[in-house]
Amino acid sequence: MDRQGNTYTFLYASVMVIVVAAILAFLAQSLKPFQDENAAVAKKMDILKSVQIESTAADAEEKYENYIGENAFVINVNGEKVEGDAFTVDMAKEVKKTGLDRAYPIYMCKLDNGQTKYIIPLRGKGLWGPIWGYVSLDEDKNTVYGATFGHKGETPGLGAEITTDMFQKPFTGKQLFDQSGAFSSIEVVKKGQSQGDLHKVDGISGGTITSVGVGTMLKDCLTGYEKFLKN
Amino acid sequence: MSSEKEALFSAKNLKLITTPLGAQNPITIQVLGICSALAVTVKLEPAIVLSISVTFVTVFSNLIISLLRNTIPSRIRIIVQLVVVASLVIIVDQVLKAFAYEVSLQLSVFVGLIITNCIIMGRLEAFALGNKPWPSVLDGIGNGAGYGFILIVVAFFRELLGTGFLTLPGIGAMQIIPDVFYEWGYANNGFMILPPMALVVVGIIIWVQRSRNKDLIES
Numbered sequence: 201m202d203r204q205g206n207t208y209t210f211l212y213a214s215v216m217v218i219v220v221a222a223i224l225a226f227l228a229q230s231l232k233p234f235q236d237e238n239a240a241v242a243k244k245m246d247i248l249k250s251v252q253i254e255s256t257a258a259d260a261e262e263k264y265e266n267y268i269g270e271n272a273f274v275i276n277v278n279g280e281k282v283e284g285d286a287f288t289v290d291m292a293k294e295v296k297k298t299g300l301d302r303a304y305p306i307y308m309c310k311l312d313n314g315q316t317k318y319i320i321p322l323r324g325k326g327l328w329g330p331i332w333g334y335v336s337l338d339e340d341k342n343t344v345y346g347a348t349f350g351h352k353g354e355t356p357g358l359g360a361e362i363t364t365d366m367f368q369k370p371f372t373g374k375q376l377f378d379q380s381g382a383f384s385s386i387e388v389v390k391k392g393q394s395q396g397d398l399h400k401v402d403g404i405s406g407g408t409i410t411s412v413g414v415g416t417m418l419k420d421c422l423t424g425y426e427k428f429l430k431n
Numbered sequence: 432m433s434s435e436k437e438a439l440f441s442a443k444n445l446k447l448i449t450t451p452l453g454a455q456n457p458i459t460i461q462v463l464g465i466c467s468a469l470a471v472t473v474k475l476e477p478a479i480v481l482s483i484s485v486t487f488v489t490v491f492s493n494l495i496i497s498l499l500r501n502t503i504p505s506r507i508r509i510i511v512q513l514v515v516v517a518s519l520v521i522i523v524d525q526v527l528k529a530f531a532y533e534v535s536l537q538l539s540v541f542v543g544l545i546i547t548n549c550i551i552m553g554r555l556e557a558f559a560l561g562n563k564p565w566p567s568v569l570d571g572i573g574n575g576a577g578y579g580f581i582l583i584v585v586a587f588f589r590e591l592l593g594t595g596f597l598t599l600p601g602i603g604a605m606q607i608i609p610d611v612f613y614e615w616g617y618a619n620n621g622f623m624i625l626p627p628m629a630l631v632v633v634g635i636i637i638w639v640q641r642s643r644n645k646d647l648i649e650s
Contacts, residue, residue, distance in 0.1 A: 209504040216511065220518045227525055234529035242532060257533060353540065356470075 243287075249348045250334035251309045251317045268319075271308040279428035291323035291332065299424045306428070309336070317345050320425060324417025327409040328353045331362065331417060335371070341429040344386070347371035349414060359410030370394070370401045376422060376429065383426045388415035439565065447569040451577035453644075458581040459637045460647060463549040467541050468582055469629040476598040477537045478586035482579025484523045484542060489551055489578075490571035492516045496559040497567035503560075512555045513546070520545045534600070550574055585632045593623030 244264040248255045255263045272286035286305035294302045307319040322333040333349035354360040375398045378384045384399050388411045394400035403411030457463045471477045495515050503511050524542045527535035559567040595608035641647045
């Protein structure tokens with residue numbers, strides 16, 4: 201067959217694509233269990249980090265059992281416990297539902313000093329893709345104890361800075377409810393404008409859309425917990 | 432084609448490995464693949480992992496393209512090369528996600544960007560399309576190693592001077608500069624962590640290399 205002809209070229213391209221697709225599909229399927237396992241460990245590390253417990257991939261499992269273990273449950277918008285395993289709730293699916301139908305996972309963590317913290321998972325949109333995080337609250341269910349954020353593909357050096365301590369640390373001590381007891385969430389504002397405000401934190405210069413995304417995510421995900429948090 | 436068989440590691444073949452390490456180094460001489468050299472050299476560990484990944488991709492893409500070289504229709508050869516490189520990169524990405532999850536998070540987009548690393552396509556076009564599989568494999572090892580070598584040297588200095596630590600795969604962070612030094616007034620150079628210093632370190636390597644080997648100096 202003429203190696204430079206159209207027929208040969210088309211055939212060559214088609215066969216190549218099918219072969220490559222088959223190889224990659226097989227590989228992706230066979231590696232999936234390992235990847236899921238890693239993702240679960242990473243999730244536990246994230247959850248622990250929101251209550252300021254540092255862990256590594258090796259001891260995350262053990263520490264999670266220690267501090268949280270079975271103390272995780274799912275509630276509905278009225279603050280009542282419902283069936284379900286908090287850890288396996290797929291937040292990506294939940295945030296697409298309306299606030300009334302969502303499952304709201306919550307993790308209770310007993311720290312070494314006897315304090316109980318409430319950890320709430322978050323999920324929202326950044327600039328390029330999904331962002332997520334965990335925010336932990338003190339026993340008063342109002343004051344933020346810690347927050348941690350992750351992202352799929354925000355710009356390194358700009359939006360991706362939401363994963364740094366510099367961005368996350370200021371959340372500690374902020375409050376979800378204002379003095380009259382109304383839910384006000386925490387807003388991410390332009391750098392330097394958050395001083396002294398209990399409901400605002402500094403955003404990232406150059407990462408405005410991601411910063412605002414974090415604020416929107418907090419509001420969107422925390423609103424449904426209002427009844428639970430007020431009890 | 433000559434009928435006599437060439438030894439696997441003949442002088443000519445070994446040269447394929449050694450020249451990219453020195454006189455034909457992809458980063459310092461050909462100035463290819465600079466972007467990733469700047470981005471992942473903050474710590475030693477991701478630099479080592481990326482070096483291994485790139486070497487894997489250069490070796491196997493060279494091998495596959497060399498095996499296919501007589502069948503590839505010349506009009507779509509770039510596309511064929513891209514498909515091969517992209518598939519190998521996806522394999523690397525998936526394997527890292529399964530077995531080196533944290534490193535894969537650190538490398539994030541840079542694993543995917545191996546596809547666009549000019550070294551790989553450059554070697555496919557310049558070497559694998561016109562040579563037999565074995566020399567192509569050696570050429571891949573040489574260029575991957577030449578790239579990785581520079582990456583590791585740069586990362587070594589940046590992490591050591593920037594943080595006082597060195598991170599190795601499987602071992603984790605080790606403090607290299609003892610606490611006593613800090614008590615005596617030594618301070619980490621935070622500037623080393625920032626991207627511009629990667630460029631400066633690469634520049635210093637290029638300078639040292641050219642001052643030792645005058646042949647490399649362009650007139």
